Structures are given as C-alpha cells and as structure tokens.
Amino acid sequence: MAALDGTAVGLIGLGHMGRPMARNLSAAGARMIVHNRSAAPMEELAAEGMTAAASPAETAAAADVVILMLTDTPAVETVISGEAGVLQGLRGGGLVIDMGTTKVPTTRALAAEVAARGGGYVDAPVSGGTIGAEAGTLTIMAGGAEADVARAMPLFDVLGAKTTHVGAVGAGQVAKAANQVIVGLNIGAVAEALALARRAGVDPAKVREALGGGFADSRILEVHGRRMVDGQFAPGAKSTIQRKDMDQALELAAELGLEMPATALSRDLYDRLIAAGHGDLDHAALIKAIDPEA
C-alpha cells in the first residue's frame, strides 16, 4: 500500500467525502497537504499527521497534484480562481483534479485557466457516496487529456473500484450528470411502484423482493428501495444535493437545446419534497412526495 510514495497530494474540501479520501491516499503512501474553509476538519487530519495548508494557493504550491472535493460549482470557482486560489500557487506542470459535481461549461473554462498557467486539469466526479469514499470503492468518471488522466490514475486506483476515461475535459461531468439523471429518475420509478403496491394492499417488501433479478432490478431498487420499505431516510445523499444535480443537468440540456421532460418533472417532485421540509433526508425519501403516508 505504498503505491503513492513520494507524491505530494493536496486535497481541498474535507467534508464527508474528502476526509475519508484523504485518509485512503495517506494510507497508500501519499504525502497529504489538506485545506478546508473551516478549520476543524483540517485540525482533525493534521492530528493524524497530514499537513494543513492556510489557503488553496498554499496547498497547490506544496503539491504535485491538487484534488478538489467541494459542494458546488461556485465553491470550485472560488477555490481555483479566487483570492489565494489554486491558480495563485499552482506549480508549472501541476495537475488539478476536480472530483466534485461541477457544471460542464465552468469545468471547461477553469481547465482553460489552469492550462494557461501550464497545469493539467481532470474532471473526475464520483458515484458511491460516503460508503464508497470510506471503502475506496468509488466509481470515477474522468474527463481530460490522455496524459493527465494517466497521471491521475494511481490516485484513482486508491480512491475507487472503477475509473472510466470518458473523454476530453468536461466528459466526466457529463457522465456524472447522466448518472444523476438516472439515479433521480429511477428513485422516482421505485417510489411510484412501491407506493402503488402499498395502496393496492400488497406488501412493498414482497414486491421489491419479487422484482429482484428481473428487468426492474437495479442498485436503486436494492439500496433505495430498501430504504423506502424500511422508512429509513438518513442520508446517504441528501435530497437537496440530488435536486441541485438535476438542476445542473437540466441547465446543461437547455444550453444544448435538449428537452428532458422526465428529469424536469422529477426535479419538481424533489422541490415538493424539499418544500415539505424533507431536504435533509436521503433522496430515497422522494416516495413521500408520491405517497405522504410512506
């Protein structure tokens, strides 16, 4: 597990995803430089032997590779292009890897800014949640130049179970948008199906069991279907995040002149769920927007 010996890896954004990722990279032999807007998670990791940096610029100055694991697109813009941002410290030949879910046009624009400074850029959003981050079994969707993705691959091998190089810069974010569209819509599909079963007087747990292995089977039926059957909606992924991701997918589609009617409807159902005060529940709680008694 010393595959990353000698590599100085910066990681900015030490939330529920970033912290376990930093620990996995450290355990694999990377020299970690970590930064976060609020101090507490930095101090936590510093106590474990990682180096805390005072800003994104300092992080980039000390690292061969800088990973971003941030909440949203504005945060990524600020951390890269803002005051004391990554661009202020980036080494020539440095590599920036954005593993959050970021808008495609912003991704392409930031990659151009990084390239103008002589750096490489890979967008590599993930699926798999905190469980995948902790276990190092994330699914990674990478966009970028061949050489940049090749440089990032030893890190991806530590963080994920599977990495696909989807295409040029931005292609990873397009794949992630596609991922979130399917996840959100399939949650809605399972929600309507299990609500129908319950209303028809049939045990939803039995229906879920009956459907396993057939064409209706999916990771969502397995994981989120179980949450619906059990009425257990601790996240997982919050409904507000799911809604944000579907908003981004719809924004991208609108820019491309593509109508996505089911995604638009599903976003509205998530709005309904959030308006009812359930934004902090797991996205599987969408069943409450279909069947309030679920």
Add this chain to the structure above:
Amino acid sequence: MAALDGTAVGLIGLGHMGRPMARNLSAAGARMIVHNRSAAPMEELAAEGMTAAASPAETAAAADVVILMLTDTPAVETVISGEAGVLQGLRGGGLVIDMGTTKVPTTRALAAEVAARGGGYVDAPVSGGTIGAEAGTLTIMAGGAEADVARAMPLFDVLGAKTTHVGAVGAGQVAKAANQVIVGLNIGAVAEALALARRAGVDPAKVREALGGGFADSRILEVHGRRMVDGQFAPGAKSTIQRKDMDQALELAAELGLEMPATALSRDLYDRLIAAGHGDLDHAALIKAIDPEA
C-alpha cells in the same frame, strides 16, 4: 427432467412466450394439451407430440392445471368466461394459472368465478421476455392461496429462475404493474441520460460503460442502454405492450386514488413514440421520443 411426469398441463396462448414455455414443460415430463385462437402454432406443437385442443373448455377438461399466456385482459376474460371457455370444462379441483399481464380487479373477479366452480386460481405474471421463456429463466410474481401456489410451484420451477409468492390473488399482478412502472420509467431515465451525453459531444457508449457498477447501474442500463447505444430496436418487448402495461398501472392507481406523475408522463412519451410510427420497436426506442436523431 421428468419432474412433471403424470401431470396434464393445458396451455392456452401459443405466442412468442407460450410456445417456448410449452416446450419446456413438455421436456420436463408434462403431458401438454395446447390451444390457440389461430391454428398454426397449435399444429406446430402438435407435430412435436403435444395434444391440440379445440377450445379453452376442451383444454381445461383434459388438464389438471391450465396455464394462460395471453396478450391482454379482454383475451383472458374471453378465454375463461366466454363461450367454450375454461369455466365450461374446468375439472373440480382444477387449477387456473394466468401468467400474462392482466388487470388486478379482473384477476380478482375471475378468481372468484373459478372458485365458485371449485377451482383454484393463481396469477403469476412474468418478467424476462422471450429470452427468459426460452431459457426457462423467467422471474415469476405469484398471487394466490398458499396451497394453490404450492401446487403450481413445480411448473414455475421449470419455467422460471425465481418465483416469489407475493400475496393473495391479484398480488402477482400488482407486482407486475410495479415491475412495468419501474422498467418503463428507468428506460426513460437511461434515454434522457444518453441523449444528454450525445448532445454534449460525449460518446454515449463510454458514458454507459462509466456508469456500470455505480448507483445508476441496472438491468435496463445494461440491456436497453446497449440497444440505445447500438440503435438496435428489434423487440424484445414492443413499445405498444409497454404503453398498455403502464395504462393498466395508471388505471389501478386511479382506482386507488394514487397519483403517479412520472408514470403518467412516461405513458405520454410512449404515446409520442407510437404516434411517430415506432410502436412495433422495442420499448428502448423511447430514446427517439427524447432525441429524434438517436
């Protein structure tokens, strides 16, 4: 493979599903009595050694168990309650098994008619299509009394890879409705996601590959996603059948006072696809209703 020795099994409805099912039961040792509205498939199976019956009543009179594998609810009503129907020939203690996709209220009403004649009734719709029917690997969702389902189980073991006893009469059809809701909606999800990728200039095949193994993964992504990527829409299951099944699910939901907004929208998208002349294509062709160039 002589598990069914001595059992006289009637099978009515010798379409793409019924014919291979009859052959599998015959190969497992059942004495097959077959009937179909049009003669050709009956003659085909008679040439293979099965007994052709002149009517549903004759089929029922000669069989311990009568399986129905018909296209829609009116056909099931006619075959059971119509002139020279199953009820006219049913033996005392005979068992009727409806393996098609039939409306829930009709199922409950027909089961009551069969019970009044001293027969048992099991609704046991399937998932898995003609491939599953041929391989004997169908997923079977059974509703009925414990003893009736137990009697049917040796036949299900021949026809399917997995049988779930979901609940009382009608519960199998409720599970199938849930199955069709999820299948139709997840096809729509994959369609919007892959259309988005293509419009964004990213290879849909790469996106589909990237999503495999993550939360967006499903049998639909695997099978129908591949059909979309390849532009191969030979059925499989026709779009007209998918629309009919979603209609039935919506009708049931309406009777129960449940709104299923995503299912209603998806039914409309299938309408759009069928109106464009694609009703005979596989249900995966729904992507054409999102992205006409796909």
